[in-house]
Amino acid sequence: MHCRTCAGPVVEKAEICVQCGVRPQAGKKFCQGCGGETPNLGQEVCLHCGVRLGRSPGEASGDSAFAKGDLFYRLAGLAMVLSGAWNAIISFILFFSMIIVCVGVFWIIPGILALVYMGCGVALGMSGNKFRLAAFLPILGFGISLMNFNLISLILDLTALTLGIIGFVQNREEDPA
Numbered sequence: 776m777h778c779r780t781c782a783g784p785v786v787e788k789a790e791i792c793v794q795c796g797v798r799p800q801a802g803k804k805f806c807q808g809c810g811g812e813t814p815n816l817g818q819e820v821c822l823h824c825g826v827r828l829g830r831s832p833g834e835a836s837g838d839s840a841f842a843k844g845d846l847f848y849r850l851a852g853l854a855m856v857l858s859g860a861w862n863a864i865i866s867f868i869l870f871f872s873m874i875i876v877c878v879g880v881f882w883i884i885p886g887i888l889a890l891v892y893m894g895c896g897v898a899l900g901m902s903g904n905k906f907r908l909a910a911f912l913p914i915l916g917f918g919i920s921l922m923n924f925n926l927i928s929l930i931l932d933l934t935a936l937t938l939g940i941i942g943f944v945q946n947r948e949e950d951p952a
Contacts, residue, residue: 852900
């Protein structure tokens with residue numbers, strides 16, 4: 776294997792090239808297979824040996840489906856959708872069962888909030904880590920769950936908040952700026 780910055784030989788799993796001091800896959804000037812020069816920046820394969828050129832660690836790859844914290848955001852979105860759906864069901868059951876005594880009118884508020892919260896969960900699940908502060912949306916779900924006296928949704932909201940915070944922290948470690 777060769778360093779893609781200086782074309783010097785490196786061990787297969789080397790973290791740093793001993794000749795130039797750079798990560799072996801960080802450069803784009805040389806092929807990691809034969810050490811031949813790769814003149815085109817967008818080149819996918821080496822024209823000398825036919826090896827598929829490696830990608831630098833920070834470069835987006837079509838091979839990986841998710842960014843570092845993206846999976847946690849998507850799982851948090853799923854938990855939010857489940858919690859929002861369950862809260863909406865409970866709210867509307869209480870609304871229709873209590874409408875006779877005029878108390879049920881108040882359960883329309885958490886029902887509507889639960890539908891909005893469910894929509895936020897769908898958006899977070901589809902977009903992943905595009906809107907990073909969405910990781911803290913489950914705090915709204917806590918309020919809805921408490922209004923409905925709904926322990927199951929409260930647990931789902933706690934799960935969503937935990938997953939969202941893990942995704943947020945992983946994204947902050949990856950991109951501190």
